[in-house]
Amino acid sequence: MITHRQQVTDMIISAKVLKSIKWTDVAKEIGLSKEWVTAACLGQMAFNKEQSEKIGQIFDLSDEAVAWLQIVPYKGSLPTSVPIDPLIYRWYEVVNVYGSTIKELIHEEFGDGIMSAIDFSMDIQREENPNGDRVNVVLSGKFLPYKTY
Amino acid sequence: MITHRQQVTDMIISAKVLKSIKWTDVAKEIGLSKEWVTAACLGQMAFNKEQSEKIGQIFDLSDEAVAWLQIVPYKGSLPTSVPIDPLIYRWYEVVNVYGSTIKELIHEEFGDGIMSAIDFSMDIQREENPNGDRVNVVLSGKFLPYKTY
Amino acid sequence: MITHRQQVTDMIISAKVLKSIKWTDVAKEIGLSKEWVTAACLGQMAFNKEQSEKIGQIFDLSDEAVAWLQIVPYKGSLPTSVPIDPLIYRWYEVVNVYGSTIKELIHEEFGDGIMSAIDFSMDIQREENPNGDRVNVVLSGKFLPYKTY
Amino acid sequence: MITHRQQVTDMIISAKVLKSIKWTDVAKEIGLSKEWVTAACLGQMAFNKEQSEKIGQIFDLSDEAVAWLQIVPYKGSLPTSVPIDPLIYRWYEVVNVYGSTIKELIHEEFGDGIMSAIDFSMDIQREENPNGDRVNVVLSGKFLPYKTY
Amino acid sequence: MITHRQQVTDMIISAKVLKSIKWTDVAKEIGLSKEWVTAACLGQMAFNKEQSEKIGQIFDLSDEAVAWLQIVPYKGSLPTSVPIDPLIYRWYEVVNVYGSTIKELIHEEFGDGIMSAIDFSMDIQREENPNGDRVNVVLSGKFLPYKTY
Amino acid sequence: MITHRQQVTDMIISAKVLKSIKWTDVAKEIGLSKEWVTAACLGQMAFNKEQSEKIGQIFDLSDEAVAWLQIVPYKGSLPTSVPIDPLIYRWYEVVNVYGSTIKELIHEEFGDGIMSAIDFSMDIQREENPNGDRVNVVLSGKFLPYKTY
Amino acid sequence: MITHRQQVTDMIISAKVLKSIKWTDVAKEIGLSKEWVTAACLGQMAFNKEQSEKIGQIFDLSDEAVAWLQIVPYKGSLPTSVPIDPLIYRWYEVVNVYGSTIKELIHEEFGDGIMSAIDFSMDIQREENPNGDRVNVVLSGKFLPYKTY
Amino acid sequence: MITHRQQVTDMIISAKVLKSIKWTDVAKEIGLSKEWVTAACLGQMAFNKEQSEKIGQIFDLSDEAVAWLQIVPYKGSLPTSVPIDPLIYRWYEVVNVYGSTIKELIHEEFGDGIMSAIDFSMDIQREENPNGDRVNVVLSGKFLPYKTY
Amino acid sequence: MITHRQQVTDMIISAKVLKSIKWTDVAKEIGLSKEWVTAACLGQMAFNKEQSEKIGQIFDLSDEAVAWLQIVPYKGSLPTSVPIDPLIYRWYEVVNVYGSTIKELIHEEFGDGIMSAIDFSMDIQREENPNGDRVNVVLSGKFLPYKTY
Amino acid sequence: MITHRQQVTDMIISAKVLKSIKWTDVAKEIGLSKEWVTAACLGQMAFNKEQSEKIGQIFDLSDEAVAWLQIVPYKGSLPTSVPIDPLIYRWYEVVNVYGSTIKELIHEEFGDGIMSAIDFSMDIQREENPNGDRVNVVLSGKFLPYKTY
Structure with a gap:
């Protein structure tokens, strides 16, 4: 069960x-970005029926498991509120060190509001570099303004 | 004091x-990116002597304050370990929802190691979009591999 | 300062x-809802120039204070992550007791996504009732869907 | 067991x-609101005998499980004190950003006391809107005054 | 200020x-119970105008302070979520050791609902006893039932 | 095991x-108060041999389980340090709102010391009341003075 | 003030x-143990009138400060719930490593109950030892049994 | 396994x-103090081979379990950082109320350093007393000085 | 599974x-340092295929387990954010007591930046000493400077 | 004051x-290691009278401040239990990732016991390296065995 x-x-x-x-x-089979597909496999997004069945074939899942893939999950992929894995912690560190900077610069450009984490996409790429390759990540989120009412 | x-x-x-x-x-006066300069003004980076003096003129700071701008600060710009401001929280949410995805994809591409938050830069841009403008952010960090010894 | x-x-x-x-x-003077105006006075929203000056007159604020009213604040009005004031705690309790219910019913109706807290309004009214008057609150938030990419 | x-x-x-x-x-079968019935299924309310038996039929539950449905549960549906699922977090954010506003406006209208979370009901509806449909939620709670003694 | x-x-x-x-x-001067009056002086209840003025005379308070006594306070009198003062801790311990017992017995007698902490009074008395005097405390709270809707 | x-x-x-x-x-069978017996069944007190055997008969327990009933348990009946069940939270709220009041009034009457939570008893009763029945709880704890040495 | x-x-x-x-x-002047007197000076015990005046003379305190020495304080001398000073941490470590042992042995000898921290005294002495002097501490607390009721 | x-x-x-x-x-069989033997049985100390085998006989343990008794354990016997069992809490309370006193008096007698929790022993005894028997505990720890270098 | x-x-x-x-x-078999090999066995590093197979032979692991040894783990070897085992706590204590010193001295020598925990090695050795043998640990981490951009 | x-x-x-x-x-003036002197200046160690006076001259301190330098401080140099400054965090990360490894290897070499953080010294050096200079840190702590008693 x-x-x-x-x-x-x-x-x-x-x-x-x-x-x-x-x-x-897996992403190529599904025909979507590797970021969205991995997040969905890791329980952060819901697949539709057709996608679920493909995932079920790839990973040999039971019908019950395939049904679960179509349910909106309780999201959140980290076991602790401050992540301890060094790779993930570096991202938390970026939020901590640059958090107030990000807030200042977005407000300066757009006014009061937020950068959406829902109408959002992410793209992770390797950038070759003679001093050592770099991880380049593009985050794109719709700006949502606070309005008066 | x-x-x-x-x-x-x-x-x-x-x-x-x-x-x-x-x-x-301010960034134009200093001649560096708006991201780094804002972070430095907000106490996350250290200015050199010349930069500090310019900052002192812009913000009318005392000599003592200008001396402090050249000291490496105790970094961290958030008052709580889980940020509560909605804009900054969305970034924390991205780390939470996509954290395991980021880890999987970087390891799949690069092997064991991290994306540096030190040899790192960030660029925040407005992307015009008929459905509502978007905030685009490029994060670039050197990949640092774990090695055996 | x-x-x-x-x-x-x-x-x-x-x-x-x-x-x-x-x-x-105060809300009548500003010409907006009592909910938004109170939130703005309590440091959760930014006023525009004209609104700020009216607020400054009402509360006898200095020019410096009036300038601050136009700055986007670091939001969050509670001193602890679990609120202890009995009135506010009841709201936290509602989120705790009904949280999974709200999630299930919104997903059942709309699919994966969230109810926005940014494109959002709130209206608090007294409802007269012979068994004791009631507080009626209407929350209205745009549904924002997660999309694949 | x-x-x-x-x-x-x-x-x-x-x-x-x-x-x-x-x-x-399920709610239609039971003849009560979808909000109360979902909350009860999710372990936040107690069913009576007749309701429990219907729930047992719908979900194929054992007699022991049906007996448990009539027991007042230890309430609370969230795994962490600050919820991390994005949909539920938005509600926590509303309490955080608007908490002091709600407190001020209820006290201004009613004096010292609280809005009950026990003598309470909730109604979640879709509101069609050309700019994107909205989630409308009505919360209704009896005002309970603090009295001197 | x-x-x-x-x-x-x-x-x-x-x-x-x-x-x-x-x-x-102080309680005798105000004409109410010592429990309510002390709680109000300690910032947990709001006085009315007449009571505030008496309190102002007793404690030599300024007019501004007297005005504040009539404002509903942000309640909560303890500096930490688990109290560390030994006397107050014993009360927390009672809630911890007997919490599930209290819950079981109130539900057995009344069904689902709570004992109100708002429609509530408390009376603290010394009980003389040859084995050492005892503190007797009577807590009285209205039962508020959860109802279906 | x-x-x-x-x-x-x-x-x-x-x-x-x-x-x-x-x-x-159960309490009647054991011949003690419902408060103590419930607490003991819920793992907060130790039964003696004779009581354990009666409890074993009532609940059909194995000999091993009956042996465990006579072992002093690791006490504490709540899963989180701030309880989230609404009924039990109301008690925590009473400690939070009235904690400093209780401390002041006990010290005013008795001097420095505590109200024991060990040499302690509790009695929960229904009080009929036309405005809604009330839960009345009497807590009785020996006063234990701090002494100099 | x-x-x-x-x-x-x-x-x-x-x-x-x-x-x-x-x-x-200071303890010799007061005529009591160094442990109690130090604790009282550090805000953990209340002095009587005569003792307070002596303390006032020794430390050149104002009359207002001397009045405060006679008030029962909010006890607790540590800034964090897990102490970080190495000397005090070693005591916390003893409670952590030996806590279950202490519980088992006291219950084996005395049955269910506690060792009082109120009817309690402490004596700290140097024990000379060729392998390095030792700190010897004697803790004495009355055993308080849980009783049935 | x-x-x-x-x-x-x-x-x-x-x-x-x-x-x-x-x-x-058990301690008599092993020939060591009841405090050390109980702590070791409860997973806080490592037994040697001979002791482990005796313990294995007393408690009917498998060879694999006996092998584990000789492994240095991850120490710490309490489930929460602030213990909630009343008996163990009283010890935490002593550290909290007397912590700064213990620090002051050890430093006054010995200078900077700590009382070891490793080169340490504990002895728990019943002291008969007409006012109620007492638990007497002697803690003995080597003083370890901080030195300059 | x-x-x-x-x-x-x-x-x-x-x-x-x-x-x-x-x-x-084990380290000798693998041909690497005991520090790296132990960390890898304890789930903090990833083995390559050849190393994994040797580890599988030494510890009699299944093929599935051997496959897992080659997966980059979610790192972090401690069950609580402040470690409670006395040996590991001493290391946390060093970070706590000397943390600001380490920061000051590295910045004084190298400027703004960090000592890498990725391009890092550790060597633990026994140092014989007539006053008691010592544990000597050499930590070596590449200095990574923050740069302007 | x-x-x-x-x-x-x-x-x-x-x-x-x-x-x-x-x-x-400063360390050269005092004639001790830079690590100890910096730690002492930062409030983690106590200076003797002669050292304090030198420190007072170097930093222009008042006599009262010089007296304080000779008092054993409440140690601990970090504002949060998990440090957020990136440099100090890397040390916390080392304890987290290598903590169980350190424990295993010290126990394998020395048996049960700890590496002292009191009878302890630290030496931080720059190691020149063509691939980027390294920070080398030697930690030396006396091994303290747990003994039976």
């Missing part, structure tokens, strides 16, 4: 390790 | 509001 | 108590 | 996903 | 120590 | 739901 | 450093 | 309850 | 205890 | 910035 989406994520991860599946290949 | 860098940040903020100074103008 | 928006909020609160000003009267 | 109400909630959720049951249909 | 009710509480406490005032005497 | 007292509490709770046992009836 | 006992503790500490006063000498 | 020392502690506790074994008797 | 790297770590630890394997011997 | 050692640390830091003093020069 599956009672939490995390159980399906565990099945996906287990199959991925055993079968040496790559996220970029 | 100034005993913490925060006091200088407070002076800068206070002068900024009173004199309606813009961060992008 | 004013260095944080909270100082201006303190001035407003202090003047309000001394002069027995009512929020609903 | 069932030792916690959460186990029954898990059974209900699992059956719901497998059988594609909708909360609004 | 008074900006928080705590400042008035501080004035009351300071005067109380200097002038050796007793809470029971 | 039973390794924690909580397992026995789970068995008792499970049997109670299945067999619709009432705590007041 | 003194509004918290901590201010008096600060005055005592400041005078102690300036005048190189020793706690053991 | 045993993967954590806690599993062995659980086996020991389970056998102890079933067979009514006393810690003082 | 293996779903988390921790399960493999548990298998390794269990085999290590049963077969009395030493980390230094 | 100085009431906390932190005030003296603030004076030292303020003078250091204004007069561009280097820690290594």
Whole structure:
């Protein structure tokens, strides 16, 4: 009996390790970006029926698991409120060190409001560099203004 | 007597509001990106002597305050470990929802290691869009591999 | 020297108590809802220039304070992450008891996405009732869908 | 052996996903609002005997599970004190940003006291809107005054 | 300039120590229970105009402070979420050790609902006892039932 | 194999739901107050041999479980340091709102010391009232003075 | 204006450093143990009138400060719930490592109950030892049994 | 498969309850103090080979469990950073109320340094007393000075 | 089914205890430092294919477990954010007591930047000493400067 | 009036910035290592009388401040339990990632016990390296064994 989406994520991860599946290949099968597809496999997005069935084939999931892939999950992928894994912590550090800067510059350009994390996309790329390759990440979020009422 | 860098940040903020100074103008005076200069004004980076003096003139700072601008600060710009301001929270949310995705995709591309938050730059731009303008942010960090020893 | 928006909020609160000003009267002067105007006075929204000057007259604020009213504040009006004031705690309790219900019902009706807290308005009214008057609150937020990319 | 109400909630959720049951249909069967019925299914309210038996039929529950549905549960539906799911977080954000405003306006209208979260109801509706549909939520709680003694 | 009710509480406490005032005497002057009056002096309840003026005379408060006594305060009298003072901790311990018992017995007698902390009174008395005097406390709170809707 | 007292509490709770046992009836069988007996069943007090055997009969417990009932438990019945169940939270709220008042009034009457939570008893009663029945709770704790040494 | 006992503790500490006063000498003047007297000076116990006046003379305190010494303080001498000073942390570590042992052995000897921290005394002595002198501390607390009722 | 020392502690506790074994008797068999032996059984110290085998016989442990008894455990016997069991809490309270006193008096006698929690022993004894027996505990720890370098 | 790297770590630890394997011997087999190999076995580093197979032979792991050893783990080896085991706590204490010193001295020597924890190695050695042997640890991390951009 | 050692640390830091003093020069004047002297200036160690006076001359401190330098401070140099400054965080990360490794290897070499953080020294050096200079830190702490008693 599956009672939490995390159980399906565990099945996906287990199959991925055993079968040496790559996220970029899964994304190509689904026909969407590697960022969205990986997030969905890791329990942060909901697949539609057709996508779920493809994922089920790739990772050998039961029908019950495939049904769960179409349910909107309780989102959040980190076990602690301050992440401790060094790679993820660096992102938390960026928010901590640059948080007030980001706030100032977006308000200076756009006024009061936020950069949406829902109408949002992310693209992660390798940039070759003689001093050591770099990870380049583009975040794109719609600006949503606060309005008076 | 100034005993913490925060006091200088407070002076800068206070002068900024009173004199309606813009961060992008400050950055042009200094000749560096708006992201780095704003972060430095907000107490996250250290200025060199020449830069400090220019900042002192722009914000009418005392010599003691200018001396403090050259001291490496205790970094971190957020008052709580989980930020509560809605704009900054959205960034925390991105780390929370996409954290495991970012980790998976960087490891898939680069192997074990991290994306540096030190050898790092950020660029925030407005992208015009008929459905509502977007905030586009490019993060660029050197990949640092874990090695065996 | 004013260095944080909270100082201006303190001035407003202090003047309000001394002069027995009512929020609903302030809202009428500004010509907007009592909910938005009170939130703005309490440091959660930014006033424009004209509104700020009216607020300055009502609460006898200095020019520096009036300048601060136009700055986008670091939002968040509660001193602790779990509120302890009994009235505000009841709202936190509603989120805690009904949180999963709200999530289920919005997803059932709209699919994956959120109810915006930015493109959002609130209206608080007294409902007369022979068993004891009731507080009726209408929350209205735009639905923002997660999309694939 | 069932030792916690959460186990029954898990059974209900699992059956719901497998059988594609909708909360609004469950509510119609029970003859009460979708908000109360969903909250009760999710372990926040107690059903009476007759309601429990209907719920048991809908979700194929054992007699033991049906008995548990009539027990007053330990309420609270969120896994962390600050919710991390984006949809539920937006509600927490509303309490955080508007908390002091709500407090001020209720006290201005009613004097010292609270808006009850017990003698309370909630109604969630879709409001069609050319700029994007909205989620409208009406919260209604009895005002309970503090009295001297 | 008074900006928080705590400042008035501080004035009351300071005067109380200097002038050796007793809470029971203050309560007699006001004509209400010692429990309510002490709580109000400590910033947990709002006085009416007449009561505030009497309190102002007793503790030599300024007019501004007297005005603040009539404002509904942000309630909560403890500096930490788990109290550390031994006397107050014992009460927290009672809630911790007997919390589930209280819940079970009230639900067994009344069904689902709560014991109100708003429509509530408290009476603290010394009970003489040859084995050592006892503190007897009577808590009385209206039962508020959860109802279906 | 039973390794924690909580397992026995789970068995008792499970049997109670299945067999619709009432705590007041259990208390009558044991011949002690409903408050103490419920607390003991819920793992907060230790039964003696004879009491344990009666409890074992009432709830159909194994010999091993009966042996555990005589072991002093690790006390504390709440899953979080700030309780989230609305009924139990109201008690926490009373400690929070009235904590400083209780401290002041006990010290005014008795001097420095505490009200014991060990040499302590509690009695919960329904008080009929035309405006809605009330929960009346009497707490009685020995006063323990701090002494010099 | 003194509004918290901590201010008096600060005055005592400041005078102690300036005048190189020793706690053991203060204790001799008062005629009580160095442990109790130091705790009282540090704001954990209340002095009587005569003792307060002596303390006032030793540390050159104002009459207002002397009045405060007779008020029962809000106890607790540590700034964080897990102490970080290495000397005090070692005591916390003892509670952590030996906590379950202490509980088991006291219950084995005395049955259910606690060792009082109110009817309690402490004696700290140097024990000379060729391998390095030792700190010997004797804690003595009355056993308080839980009783049935 | 045993993967954590806690599993062995659980086996020991389970056998102890079933067979009514006393810690003082275990200590006599091992030939060491009841404090050290109990702490070791509870997973805070490592036994040597001979001691482990005796413990294995007393509690009927498997060879794998006996092997685990010789592994240095991850120490710490409390489930929360602030203990909630009343008996153990009283010890935390002593550290909280007397912490600064202990620090002052050890530094006054010994200078800068700590009382070791490693080169440490503890002895718990019953002291008969007509006013109620007392728990006497002697803590002995080597003083370790901080030195300059 | 293996779903988390921790399960493999548990298998390794269990085999290590049963077969009395030493980390230094494992390191010799792998041909790398004992610090890196132990960290990798404990789930903090990823092995390559050849290393994983050797580890699998040493600890009798299944093929699935061996596959997991090559996956980059979610790093972090401590169960709580402030470690409670006395040995590990001493390291946390060093960071706490010397943290600001380390920061000052590295900045004085190198300017703004950090000491890398990725391009990092550690070497733990016994230093014989007539006053008691010492643990000597050499930490070596590349200095990474913050640069302007 | 100085009431906390932190005030003296603030004076030292303020003078250091204004007069561009280097820690290594201060250490040479005192004749001890730069690590110990910096830690002592930052309020983590106590100076003796002669050292304090030299420090007083270097930083122009008052006699009262010099007296405070000889008082054993409440140690701990970080504002939060998990440090957020990137340089100091890397050290916390090392403890987190390598904590269990350090524990395993010290126990394997020395048996049960700890590496002292009191009988401890630290030496920070620059190591020139063509791939970028490195920070080398040697930590040396006496091994303190747990013994049976």
